[in-house]
Amino acid sequence: MRSVFLDAFCCEWLKKRRSLGAWLVVVGALFTPTIIIVVRLIRHAQLAALYADPQFWTSLWRSSWESMAIFFVPMAAILATSLVVQIEVRNNAWKQVHALPLETMTIFLAKFAVIMVMMAQFFVLFDLGIVLSAWVPSLLVSGVPFPNAPIPVRAFLADTAVYFVDCLPIVAAQYLLSLRFNNFLAPIGIGFLGWVCALAALPWKHACFLPYAYTMLDYLKANPGARTIASTDGMHAFAIGWLVLFAVAGYAGFVTKAQRG
Amino acid sequence: MACLETIDLCHRYAPDEAILHGIALSVPRGSVYGFLGPNGAGKTTTLRLVLGLIRKQRGSISIFGQSLDTHRVDILKRVGSLIESPSLYEHLTAAENLALLQRIHRVPKARIGEVLALVGLADTSRKRVGQFSLGMKQRLGIAAAMLHRPALLILDEPTNGLDPNGIIEMRDLLIALNREEGTTILVSSHLLAEIERFVTHVGVVHRGRLLFQGTLDALRRERKTVAPIALHTADDPRALRVLAEAGIDARALARGIVMPPMPPPSIAAINRRLVEHGVEVHAIGAERGDLESIFMDLIGSRAQ
Numbered sequence: 001m002r003s004v005f006l007d008a009f010c011c012e013w014l015k016k017r018r019s020l021g022a023w024l025v026v027v028g029a030l031f032t033p034t035i036i037i038v039v040r041l042i043r044h045a046q047l048a049a050l051y052a053d054p055q056f057w058t059s060l061w062r063s064s065w066e067s068m069a070i071f072f073v074p075m076a077a078i079l080a081t082s083l084v085v086q087i088e089v090r091n092n093a094w095k096q097v098h099a100l101p102l103e104t105m106t107i108f109l110a111k112f113a114v115i116m117v118m119m120a121q122f123f124v125l126f127d128l129g130i131v132l133s134a135w136v137p138s139l140l141v142s143g144v145p146f147p148n149a150p151i152p153v154r155a156f157l158a159d160t161a162v163y164f165v166d167c168l169p170i171v172a173a174q175y176l177l178s179l180r181f182n183n184f185l186a187p188i189g190i191g192f193l194g195w196v197c198a199l200a201a202l203p204w205k206h207a208c209f210l211p212y213a214y215t216m217l218d219y220l221k222a223n224p225g226a227r228t229i230a231s232t233d234g235m236h237a238f239a240i241g242w243l244v245l246f247a248v249a250g251y252a253g254f255v256t257k258a259q260r261g
Numbered sequence: 262m263a264c265l266e267t268i269d270l271c272h273r274y275a276p277d278e279a280i281l282h283g284i285a286l287s288v289p290r291g292s293v294y295g296f297l298g299p300n301g302a303g304k305t306t307t308l309r310l311v312l313g314l315i316r317k318q319r320g321s322i323s324i325f326g327q328s329l330d331t332h333r334v335d336i337l338k339r340v341g342s343l344i345e346s347p348s349l350y351e352h353l354t355a356a357e358n359l360a361l362l363q364r365i366h367r368v369p370k371a372r373i374g375e376v377l378a379l380v381g382l383a384d385t386s387r388k389r390v391g392q393f394s395l396g397m398k399q400r401l402g403i404a405a406a407m408l409h410r411p412a413l414l415i416l417d418e419p420t421n422g423l424d425p426n427g428i429i430e431m432r433d434l435l436i437a438l439n440r441e442e443g444t445t446i447l448v449s450s451h452l453l454a455e456i457e458r459f460v461t462h463v464g465v466v467h468r469g470r471l472l473f474q475g476t477l478d479a480l481r482r483e484r485k486t487v488a489p490i491a492l493h494t495a496d497d498p499r500a501l502r503v504l505a506e507a508g509i510d511a512r513a514l515a516r517g518i519v520m521p522p523m524p525p526p527s528i529a530a531i532n533r534r535l536v537e538h539g540v541e542v543h544a545i546g547a548e549r550g551d552l553e554s555i556f557m558d559l560i561g562s563r564a565q
Contacts, residue, residue, distance in 0.1 A: 007364050007367070008365065011362075011364050011365055015353070015361060017352070017357070019352055087350065087352075090351075091348060091350050092346055092348055093350060094348075095312075095314050095344050095345075095348055096342075096348030096405070097348075099313075099337060099340070099342050099344070100362070101334045101335070101337040101338040101365070101366070102334065258315065259309075259315050259316075261314055
């Protein structure tokens with residue numbers, strides 16, 4: 001028997017085709033790798049030494065994640081979530097969605113699942129982009145072979161999974177806000193404010209309680225020069241806790257709305 | 262048997278802003294029910310309540326004999342709707358828009374082409390809906406509503422944005438759906454002349470109150486009790502004197518003499534009296550007979 005949830009998910013997935021949110025995921029994920037490629041092509045004289053370094057992949061991974069963890073992941077989570085929900089608002093389609101023979105929970109979870117899969121897609125594309133950012137310069141610059149050092153795939157995948165968990169509180173918070181406010185600027189503005197607050201609070205010892213701070217804290221915890229003193233122990237449990245809290249609050253707001261569309 | 266029934270449906274958006282007052286709709290199975298009323302009468306609010314798009318505050322709604330409160334999903338499987346402007350994803354094509362619904366309603370993919378052909382949009386496969394005209398969007402909205410062959414079709418002002426030819430096509434389509442597939446159709450409109458041509462039953466709502474409900478013939482019979490009587494004579498001043506003597510409150514207007522509503526025997530008696538007093542009567546009868554006139558008279562006579 002076909003699952004109603006699967007049908008609802010496929011329906012939601014189709015809605016994002018050619019949408020701004022779908023394009024944002026691709027462009028956002030490949031932005032940093034593209035910049036790295038361009039910079040390396042400009043500074044091609046230093047590439048031979050760089051590519052011969054046994055720590056090449058770790059170094060590339062760290063430098064690639066810097067802008068992602070601090071800026072692009074929170075922004076992608078804020079924008080992608082708001083844009084996906086905005087598809088219904090902009091097309092005046094909530095009323096049609098609620099007139100479908102679907103339970104409210106199914107509608108809520110199907111859209112939420114699509115946003116989460118989009119974020120997973122964002123991370124996978126970014127990881128592929130990192131590999132491309134190593135491969136493309138070696139193709140275009142003579143005398144620079146593809147790095148001999150093996151790609152630490154397992155470590156990279158583990159890191160990616162951790163960053164994915166880190167961004168889930170932002171996704172859930174933005175989902176709640178986007179369902180609550182029809183005006184596109186409200187969730188974006190509040191999300192941006194949340195990110196700025198998290199950024200400003202990084203030196204604070206309790207920064208790990210802030211739902212928008214986890215990707216930044218995860219990146220900075222391995223950086224001895226970082227200005228953060230927050231304990232990151234149990235941080236991912238906090239992230240999951242925020243995810244659950246925001247998701248439950250979002251559903252409560254969604255199901256008790258007096259007017260649906 | 263009623264396909265859709267509401268009992269004592271009341272709604273207010275603010276404590277001092279009552280929109281509906283005890284609406285008791287009864288849409289017979291297999292009927293085309295015209296839900297008439299001027300803008301702001303409460304038509305869309307009623308239809309939104311019926312679809313569960315607004316949380317019900319008071320009253321009850323049952324569709325196919327089941328309560329909407331407890332059987333919402335089962336009911337919505339058999340209901341197609343178009344409320345106000347069509348809900349369409351403008352970045353997708355017409356076929357993609359229908360594919361979303363086809364998946365949820367679990368109808369064969371071939372049905373998408375069928376309904377697109379039915380509404381005259383078969384040749385728009387690669388065009389995004391954002392590039393559609395208002396009329397094309399309206400047609401697509403109706404195609405979406407009837408994709409899963411619903412037993413009940415709820416259409417809120419479906420002819421909005423359609424040109425005269427489109428309106429005729431739409432009317433023919435709804436008539437065919439009703440006759441060939443037995444679809445019960447609840448269609449709201451303020452275009453009274455348009456509704457008159459294909460509905461079997463009528464509900465007239467004004468300021469949140471249902472002023473009339475019944476068959477179209479019954480509504481026409483209402484005319485006799487609410488429509489003013491127009492009188493055209495060869496000598497209006499003399500006719501007014503005769504009528505005044507008979508105690509009838511008649512007024513001379515630019516279009517002739519107008520008298521209060523009265524039953525046919527009284528009209529016949531006045532005619533006789535005028536002739537007996539030597540007044541040549543050219544015409545006498547209920548003023549205007551179309552649905553729009555009846556509707557306006559109903560609003561005027563029954564609303565506060």
